[in-house]
Amino acid sequence: MSNAILKNLSVILLDRDGVINKEPGPILSPEQFLMIPRSAGAVARINARGWRCFVITNQSAIARGDLSESVFQTITDKMRLELGKSEAHIDGLYYCPHHPDWENGQRRTVSIECTCRKPGTLLLEQAAAEHGFSKEEAVLIGDSTSDFAAAARWGTCSIGVRTGHAGQDGKTSTKPDHWKADLWEAVEFLLEN
């Protein structure tokens, strides 16, 4: 990550599962949504620094029929509540409800890739267009290779965290620009540079 990029940094893009909350498996209810220690504090530091913060998350459990949009919203409400306990907030959330092989709880006969599911970049582009920032002003923090690949495709810097999948999902071979232990340390790294 070059100093020029860090100088312009104003937006933090966060994956959700495995970065903000623990991910023992798909999160299908508010009860299963449990914060990773210090992640809310890390978001509070992002807020205090004046950087904007957006969550970009793949939620294919919706396509699989395991999670309804309304339950997803109650999980989002719990996330906002948990963040609020640490005086933290996010400025927006974008999610992909699709899966190439599933639709409305049924297996598709033909696989269809959407462009919003990471490593697709559509959600990043949407956030940037709706909130007026460029890829040069942003950094993406994630735990999966699909996060790193989305960041690389879009041309923004990425930080991998060793929580969640810790980059061991094997979906793509893309590596992040930096590795940090967790969201707290990733934010500390950004604040120090």
Ligand SMILES: [Mg+2]
């Ligand atoms: Mg994740």
Ligand SMILES: [Zn+2]
């Ligand atoms: Zn999608």
